Amino acid sequence: MTDQAYNFAYLDEQTKRMIRRAILKGLAVPGYQVPFASREMPMPYGWGTGGVQVSAAVMTTDDCFKVIDQGADDTTNAVSIRSFFKRTAGVKATTRTAEASIIQTRHRIPEDALTESQILVYQVPIPEPLRFLEPRESETRKMHSLEEYGLMHVKLYEDISRHGHIATSYAYPVKVEGRYVMDPSPIPKFDNPKLGDCPAIQLFGAGREQRIYALPPYTQVISLDFEDHPFDPSKADHACGLCGAEHSYLDEVIIDDAGGRMFVCSDTDFCRSRQEDGHKGKDAA
């Protein structure tokens, strides 16, 4: 049951209203980074404080909550955030994508298609896509407001000149509705196509950096590229060893000391439900 020492979902109501205002502004201006007064949370920065504050602000008693970390429901981070909200908000928790109404995620978008009744909350370490090329925040803000995004292509140019192709494989920059360039958080570029035209609301929270941004449902999201080096959402050229899925994002798992390895779906819920439906990969027991 709810721990009575805390307000519903830990944050006080004024704070949640402040965060909701930031979220609404973010939804109104898709891709724009809205500053917000990020609170100290009972967990270290880098563990999803931004995502947790956004989840807390949108959560109601009727919600069903799911947390994934790199696609998995059972990592330390996912388990502790799930239990945090079970304890402070008393909401139901689930590991099944289809059952969840709020999904907080670190580094993945679920394989199963999302619906209009769902909210996907991303944990974001560095919200500013221009940061590594232009360290001055005053300057990057100006670049966003004036739509000066040449620098973003300089980064991709550097990739091609050094590696022969665009080697950025996660946190791959996107342009939202032809206006703001946005960092989609460190999801693999394989997930980028799922950002666009998505029925669910997508919210991005950066706790340490005090920024919130958002994609309303069915927003146009385009991955940046060059005409002669088009965006390629590649993945490992294997099928899942457990469920046999051929079009899911895979983790490489080392299974012995002799260099043995297998590829498995990074989305554990997707993989398990496929196995429950009778699908079998080559490494399945």
Add this chain to the structure above:
Amino acid sequence: MTDHALLSVRGVSKRYGRHIGCADVSFGLYPGEVMGIVGESGSGKSTLLNCMAGHLTPDAGEVFFDTAVDGPRDTLRMSEPERRMLSRTDWAFVHQHARDGLRMGVSAGGNVGERLMAVGARNYGVIRDSAEDWLERVEIDKSRIDDRPTAFSGGMQQRLQIARNLVTGPRLVFMDEPTGGLDVSVQARLLDLLRSLVRDMGLSAVVVTHDLAVVRLLANRLMVMKSGQVVESGLTDQVLDDPQHAYTQLLVSSILQV
């Protein structure tokens, strides 16, 4: 002869508190002209340059630029996006220290390509070809295209900065002590390069320097500044060989002969 000045500076003044940066400076610069501005440190020449280039906001005055699309416009009263667009397309600014004008963490090719990408170039092959072309034009071996400027000598960095600035074919270049801090032999090479680029591209330029030998070789017109005021102006060789103002006479007679 074109009657339109490319740049018309009218009554530009800038104060720093009680100290005068530059006072009531006016002149017109015509296509193809190179204007030198000389004076000792603190004479206001850099303040004037930065006021013209939009890096500083003067307290009074107008800086009209003959834009390609709309004709003469007061750049001080343009919106910031317009002015920034101008400084990426029709204008260029060469800093004294190359590291102020380059991205040191980005390869030479990326540095040259940035302005192209900023104005919408989205074809890697085309961007790379013009980066190679420009490296050759500023006499940097194109095999260095993927090296970072940190691996370049001071003279090469300066030439890279020039390539990065000129790749979008600007019409007006502001230069702040472009040969300052370079060895004499490297200076000569850079001067020759700048002269031929100015001639071949039909560039106009405003060059601030304290080196009279540089203006004699690079500029066809000259302004002499002292304590924020323009004390003398005219043809470069006329001002240097037949100076009229006491300060210019002092300046010219103070040069060490070799």
Add this chain to the structure above:
Amino acid sequence: MFELKDVSKTFTLHNQGGAVIEVMSGASLSVRPGECVALTGASGAGKSTLMRMLYGNYRAQHGVISVDGVNIVQAAPREVIRLRREVLGYVSQFLRVVPRVPTLNVVAEPLLALGVPTPEAKERAADLLARLNIPKPLWALSPTTFSGGEQQRVNIARGFAHSFPALLLDEPTASLDATNRAVVLDLIQEAKARGAAIIGIFHDEAARAQVCDQEIDVTGFAPSQAA
């Protein structure tokens, strides 16, 4: 082409007690296209000063110096710049160039400034250098390291690269051997034949007699000593 009326020149030395030195007054002369005029007078009489004033290098205090209808005394810098690029050539005694620029480019430069295509400009430069007997291996080197006579010839080649309608020649035949002296005199004759107006200083009397139509003694332009 050249038209001078009542030109005077003073130097004011602000840093030497404001001394005012009058060097010329009441200078008038006129040179028509196809005509060559020699300035004469003792050393220090003001020949070089007058040449520099004609080129706009020295500023006249008073009078009219008209070249091709442009009054240099009053003209805006850009008008003088245009005049020097298109109309008025000057062969000085000293070569002043950017170090390390190859001789061929130094000579071709006045043509490039006029927008002549590079191959054509270089071809014309090569012709002149060959005619003035500058050995071909030197063309790719900077003239700053050349001997005085070689520098002089490079300077002449540069001055004659473009067919200027008006030319100022300051001692064009000094320090030249007989062969090259003859070449320079030929160049002057050719320029006259195409209608160039020329004002020159020639210490070489034979040369003067050969190419000049008129001599003007600048001693007559000296400020009156009576005042």
